[in-house]
Amino acid sequence: MTKDPARPGAWANLLSQAWGSRFPVDVKAIALEYSTRFPDPIKTIAKADVATFEGALCPLPKSGKWAILYNPGISSPGRINFTLAHEFGHYLCHRSLRPLGFECGEESIYGVGNDDDERRIEQEADTFASYLLMPIDDYRDQVGRGTMCLDLLAHAANRYAVSSTAAAIKWLDFTSEPAALVVATNGFILWCWRSKAAKRRGIYFERGTPLPAKSWAANPTRVAGANGIELPRNVWSPRSEAREMAIFADRYEMTISLVVFGEEVWNSNTWQSERS
Numbered sequence: 001m002t003k004d005p006a007r008p009g010a011w012a013n014l015l016s017q018a019w020g021s022r023f024p025v026d027v028k029a030i031a032l033e034y035s036t037r038f039p040d041p042i043k044t045i046a047k048a049d050v051a052t053f054e055g056a057l058c059p060l061p062k063s064g065k066w067a068i069l070y071n072p073g074i075s076s077p078g079r080i081n082f083t084l085a086h087e088f089g090h091y092l093c094h095r096s097l098r099p100l101g102f103e104c105g106e107e108s109i110y111g112v113g114n115d116d117d118e119r120r121i122e123q124e125a126d127t128f129a130s131y132l133l134m135p136i137d138d139y140r141d142q143v144g145r146g147t148m149c150l151d152l153l154a155h156a157a158n159r160y161a162v163s164s165t166a167a168a169i170k171w172l173d174f175t176s177e178p179a180a181l182v183v184a185t186n187g188f189i190l191w192c193w194r195s196k197a198a199k200r201r202g203i204y205f206e207r208g209t210p211l212p213a214k215s216w217a218a219n220p221t222r223v224a225g226a227n228g229i230e231l232p233r234n235v236w237s238p239r240s241e242a243r244e245m246a247i248f249a250d251r252y253e254m255t256i257s258l259v260v261f262g263e264e265v266w267n268s269n270t271w272q273s274e275r276s
């Protein structure tokens with residue numbers, strides 16, 4: 001028998017290969033079936049109407065088996081699917097570390113946690129979920145040579161049964177374009193997720209800084225098409241124009257934008273400010 005993978009991405013790839021490319025991925029069926037190869041399988045996946053978590057991995061008393069629970073109050077089916085995959089990731093990668101199991105809230109999904117170890121574990125569960133639900137090769141085929149737009153994002157979210165936010169984060173993980181997802185509340189940035197090309201350019205939006213005044217996110221009632229709004233230099237970046245797509249604006253004053261940056265323009269002013 002071959003050894004089990006050590007990394008969450010490798011686990012997910014192994015399962016994707018075993019189950020073939022049928023989308024959306026049936027997380028429930030895979031978790032229940034695959035875990036039977038272990039002495040402590042997942043016995044049940046069920047709703048649990050509690051306010052304290054979105055998803056949980058719980059040891060069952062006496063039997064030594066496990067249950068995955070999810071909160072039926074989660075508003076979108078995409079979030080439920082991602083939550084189930086996240087908990088299945090904890091089961092595969094972390095159950096020996098935490099015999100008492102996991103309770104994961106919205107905070108821990110997408111790795112916004114307090115301590116470093118906690119954050120790493122939550123990020124690993126997210127990575128597993130992302131790889132299992134949205135294999136990169138298939139996602140690349142869906143995007144093809146097209147430019148990212150809200151229609152394409154909706155297509156991906158629908159194909160993989162995930163939220164548009166999860167689909168956008170996955171795109172950022174493999175695109176060669178400089179782009180970032182920016183999540184803000186009440187006009188202030190909470191967190192951002194960047195593509196490799198954006199990191200190379202040094203694009204970063206610190207938690208707690210105000211949204212750019214002329215951005216869509218700061219003016220979410222502005223109407224935009226599937227390609228978003230073209231914004232000039234000095235809105236999202238001093239060195240490039242940007243195209244901002246409005247993924248989400250909802251209750252609690254939260255906004256989620258996908259920002260794709262254009263060519264960089266260097267002139268004497270930007271040189272000066274970079275050098276100083």
Ligand SMILES: [Zn+2]
Nearest residue numbers: 104108122125
């Ligand atoms: Zn978790």
